[in-house]
Amino acid sequence: MNEVLKTIRNRRSTRNFLPEQIKESELNAILEAGIYAPSATNKQPWHFTVVQNKDLIDRLNYSFKEFGKKSDNEYLRKFANNENFHVFYNSPTVILVSGEIDNRYSPIDCAAAVENMLIAGESLGIGSCWIGFIEYLLNSEEGKDFLYELKIPEGFRQIHAVALGYKKNNSTNGPIRRENTITYIK
Ligand SMILES: Cc1cc2nc3c(=O)[nH]c(=O)nc-3n(C[C@H](O)[C@H](O)[C@H](O)COP(=O)(O)O)c2cc1C
Structure with missing residues (x-):
């Protein structure tokens, strides 16, 4: 198995982090992986807010x-x-990924960016967890003040987030994958 495939196979959601901050070079490499994700008609309709x-x-x-x-x-x-x-x-570290409101593919393009960041993190030995939950707050009335504090750009809405940090424990195998999800037609 090549290194990319091994990294994809080994990535598991990390929910136990060490308090130590990740290095700036690691953060930058992860963000770069995010912005090199594919996007519909190359609109790149994402914004990354790094909260440390x-x-x-x-x-x-x-x-x-x-x-x-x-x-x-x-x-x-x-x-x-x-x-x-x-x-x-x-x-x-938390990276909030917001997407352009007027672009129907924003959630998909932002998801592609998130997945790239998770895999990049894994390749650097950094644990990550995709966080959808926070969207409930940030897209609600109660979350409005945070949007200013987080400097979410005008015309963007919170879509996904990524929790990042060094892992407290080594990755486990994670949830078992469902079977029979592939059809071959030759
Ligand atoms: C769109 C999306 C939203 C998610 N939101 C959360 C979340 O809010 N909190 C959490 O702990 N995990 C969240 N996850 C992670 C999934 O629970 C996890 O990927 C899944 O259980 C498979 O485990 P694995 O990542 O170890 O392969 C989310 C994953 C996706 C794709």
Whole structure:
């Protein structure tokens, strides 16, 4: 198996991070992988907001949980009411990926960028977790003030986030993959 395939196979969501910050060169390599993702008609409709401020990361977590506790979404409520749950798993770096509102392919293009960043992180020995949850808060009335603080550009909306940091434990095999998801027609 070549190195790319090994990296893809070995990447697993990390939900236990060391507090130590990742190196700037590593962060830059991960961001570069993000911006080299494919995008529909090459519009590159993404914006990356790198948050390495623990106070802000924790306030986002707090507000997310307060929001989630009141939600009628039972799945969200379950996590929000779990005292030990942190929406970014206390990762020292969070990259919020916002996408142009007026581009129907934004969520897909941003997802491609996220996946590139997760794989780039793995190739550098950095743990990552794709975080969809925070979108609930940031696209709500309650999350509006954060958009200013996070400098999300006008005309963009929060789509995905990535929690990044050195892994506390080595990756496990992760969830078993579903079978019979491929059809061959020759
Ligand atoms: C669109 C999307 C949103 C996700 N949001 C979250 C999230 O908010 N929190 C979380 O812990 N994992 C989240 N995940 C990670 C998945 O739970 C994880 O990728 C899946 O269980 C497979 O595990 P693996 O990444 O180890 O292969 C998300 C994944 C995707 C693709």
